[in-house]
Amino acid sequence: MDEVVLLDTWGSMFGMRAWIALEEKGVKYERKEEDLSKKSPLLLQMNPIHKKIPVLIHNGKPISESAIIVQYIDEVWNHNPPFMPSDPYERAQARFWVDYIDAKVYPTWNKMWLSEGEEHEAGKKELISIFKQLEETLGDKPFYGNEMFGFVDIALIPFYSWFYTFETYGNFEMEAECPKLVAWAKRCMQRETVSTILPNEKEVYNAVVEMKKNIET
């Protein structure tokens, strides 16, 4: 019997990836919420290098970094539908776009929400252009994994619960900027694995407002 523990924290896009992946594969797991202001000895022991969530602990052995965890889950529970395309080229493309999301979305949002004036405007423009690129990449496919809810879908959909926060801090509308991307997100939300895991967008926003207060004081 496999023992599977997910160290996570509320509202984390990266934690949600691992969580959704476990649900998609129908894995039995225990999810432990970490308080990142007071990291548990278990987290520090399981991810001594980065000291970050998510960490998947499978029969006592830790795996860190959300994109790596999702691939691991796909490879271990491989009797269920795969997240990865079977073609190596498609697989490389999926990895490319997850890498793109990791390199671009959160860092650009971070630049935007913590800055004002010109830097804020530049960050906002960049964030919109990143989502437009991701929308273009999706094209007319129902999911990034085509008919399949796959690796890129799992990596990107958690950000949907942050769209309202991005919009409110950036003063723009995702629906107006990227209608096809929003339609894709709504399509993903029809999956119970996604809709039950993604937190309420207003709650995310409120938490971010609180976080900013704490940074500023």
Next chain:
Amino acid sequence: MDEVVLLDTWGSMFGMRAWIALEEKGVKYERKEEDLSKKSPLLLQMNPIHKKIPVLIHNGKPISESAIIVQYIDEVWNHNPPFMPSDPYERAQARFWVDYIDAKVYPTWNKMWLSEGEEHEAGKKELISIFKQLEETLGDKPFYGNEMFGFVDIALIPFYSWFYTFETYGNFEMEAECPKLVAWAKRCMQRETVSTILPNEKEVYNAVVEMKKNIET
């Protein structure tokens, strides 16, 4: 018949990864050197998102990002010895360490060589601690892939040609700081795929000195 083209540039650690991977698999390829100050229309067309080398073009289709290229080569030319461990957990660990190298080594070196005073010292200390961590990860294994020259080995060995540059700018000795890591690098250099590809360390240093002059003027 496969048509394989590698867009590369002289001295790039990231380009070397793809190049070594092709040699290790015995793939027939053409390697084109890019002048990064004047990128070719082909590079801009093949990697419009990042506009960076290396790009592997396989039968007209581009793959970007060195770690993704190495995995792609491993998956496509899979009749030759693999770069990736067969066990999913080992595979996740290999991906973790390549991600660590990507996140840490070049950015920290970049911080060090372009700064002075305290920032330079902090960068130097950090760079040494990163290599010490990588040495600890290697442990007593001959290669990161154990008996196998694998994914992490391919990702890290190109930096060996930059050690002299790191040492000279940082005023430290890799051999004194990380003797086991240097021994590993020398073990890798016994492979013709590595020794014929890695550039001369003094030439790398001279190129970096020239680069800095160009930045400063």
